[in-house]
Amino acid sequence: MDAAVKIGFSMHPRWLGDADLETFVRPLRQAGLGALEFELDHNQPYWAEFEILMQTAARQGLDLSFHAPYRAPYSLVGFAGLRREAIAADYRPMLAIADRWGERLGSLRTVVVHAAVSRQPAQRADLEEDTRAFLLWALENFPHIRLALENNSPARENELKVGDRLEGVLSMIAAVSDARLQACWDMGHDYLSRGNAAPPDEWLSQVVHVHVHDVNEQGADHFPLVYQRVPWPAWMGALRRSGMSGLLVLELKGGNLAGWSPQEVSAALVHSVEATAQAWQ
Numbered sequence: 001m002d003a004a005v006k007i008g009f010s011m012h013p014r015w016l017g018d019a020d021l022e023t024f025v026r027p028l029r030q031a032g033l034g035a036l037e038f039e040l041d042h043n044q045p046y047w048a049e050f051e052i053l054m055q056t057a058a059r060q061g062l063d064l065s066f067h068a069p070y071r072a073p074y075s076l077v078g079f080a081g082l083r084r085e086a087i088a089a090d091y092r093p094m095l096a097i098a099d100r101w102g103e104r105l106g107s108l109r110t111v112v113v114h115a116a117v118s119r120q121p122a123q124r125a126d127l128e129e130d131t132r133a134f135l136l137w138a139l140e141n142f143p144h145i146r147l148a149l150e151n152n153s154p155a156r157e158n159e160l161k162v163g164d165r166l167e168g169v170l171s172m173i174a175a176v177s178d179a180r181l182q183a184c185w186d187m188g189h190d191y192l193s194r195g196n197a198a199p200p201d202e203w204l205s206q207v208v209h210v211h212v213h214d215v216n217e218q219g220a221d222h223f224p225l226v227y228q229r230v231p232w233p234a235w236m237g238a239l240r241r242s243g244m245s246g247l248l249v250l251e252l253k254g255g256n257l258a259g260w261s262p263q264e265v266s267a268a269l270v271h272s273v274e275a276t277a278q279a280w281q
Contacts, residue, residue: 001032004245006063007276008035009269010211011053013046014254017262021056031270032277035063037249040094040111041071054101065110065209065247066098066145076116080126080133088137095142102144110209110247111145112184113138114152115163115172122160128172131162135176148184148209148246149173153221154192165193166203173206185239186211186251188221191230199235204242211251212236212276222253224268225275236279248276 001007009028016024025033036057038050054064069091079087095111102109113135116127135147149172152164163169169183183206190199192215214223214230225232236248250272257265 001034001277001280002240002245005240005280006034006247007032007273008037008063008065008247008249009033009273010067010249010251011036011038011057012044012254013049013053021053022060025060025062027266027270028273031273033062033273035065035247035249037065037067037112037247037251039067039069040097041069041074042094043071043073051097054097058101058105063247064101064105065112065249066101067112068114069094070114075118076114076130076134077118077122077127078130079116079137080129084133084137087134091134091138092141095138095145099142099144108144108146108180110148111138112148112150112209112211114150115161115169117152117155117159117161120158120160124160124162127160127162128168128175131172132175135172135181136178139176139178139180146180146182146208148182150184150186150211151189151193153186153189164189166190166199170202170206182206182208184209184211185235187230187232187235188213188215188251190235191215192219192221196231196234199238201242204238204244207239207242207244208246210236210239210244210246210248212248212272213251216256220256222251223256224250224252225272226268232276233279236276240280248280250276 115131155161214227
């Protein structure tokens with residue numbers, strides 16, 4: 001692997017089962033894993049165990065990245081207006097965790113952010129302004145983080161999203177114009193939006209963080225790299241040629257694997273890390 005790039009995994013205490021973190025990650029580290037990503041949402045099951053896992057991961061020499069809250073009741077809608085203080089109060093303790101780790105480790109911690117999402121009726125311009133205002137607030141108040149604005153998954157019926165297209169993410173990054181704001185390329189979301197099309201050069205130049213996962217035959221994403229639908233080898237090749245540095249994070253949802261045996265899950269995770277490492281060579 002390029003020294004400027006590490007492979008990560010979206011970590012949740014439920015992945016451990018009866019094992020400890022060292023035992024769980026050992027085969028993944030042997031396959032090339034070098035980082036863990038943690039979703040910052042105190043409403044998650046087992047939230048009390050998250051910071052313990054962060055501390056353990058850091059002691060074991062794993063890099064750390066983070067995902068800002070995005071599930072309900074968290075929402076950016078209204079941040080540019082009357083709901084600013086209430087929303088800031090929700091997000092402040094979560095982003096502070098990443099900020100403390102950045103200060104402790106002596107380097108910026110990447111925090112992935114989703115742009116605003118609303119049920120219809122809603123105005124795209126309002127959601128873009130809510131997102132821009134939030135990004136500016138976070139950058140001003142948390143100096144030890146770097147934000148990576150993610151391309152959202154396609155909007156559902158009666159839903160409006162901003163940042164669900166690459167050009168929308170680029171537009172919001174340009175509007176904020178801060179060196180600590182760049183892009184997170186969610187390859188599964190992008191496949192659902194654009195299919196196998198090659199990414200534009202202007203997008204590649206902004207990517208500092210990647211979420212890698214596959215899509216099954218029903219169009220559900222966040223699976224291990226076993227279905228060969230998302231063109232991640234070609235897209236990673238394009239990123240490598242562009243000179244990207246940062247993390248390639250396997251963002252998987254354990255609930256998708258509920259019917260898999262422990263042996264199948266373990267094999268799929270190791271294969272996914274190995275495949276990501278090979279695609280970067």
